[in-house]
Amino acid sequence: MIVERLPIEKAEKEGVPVVLRNRPAVRPFEIFTRVLPLPRYGTIDPTPLVAFFFPLFYGIIIGTSGTAFFSWRSPGSYDGDTEGIPS
DSSP: OOOOOOOHHHHTTTTOOOOOOOOOTTTGGHHHHHSOOOOTTOOOOOOOHHHHHHHHHHHHHHHHHHHHHHOOOOOGOOOOOOTTTOO
């Protein structure tokens, strides 16, 4: 068997199929990468970056939401007492 590597022309790069092959730790985050179009042939796979930043941003969002939820006051809970508040 003889294998010959041929150069890919720019017009052919649009039709080259792309397969994502990531480490097992990063593989679950391919779901988020596949929401958008797959990266083109010859570009960097963004899945490892998504695997790092998604949990970070998700944790920030959940932490902020939890803080807002527990510090929120309903409009009827204010009793009008202004004693001790400087004017």
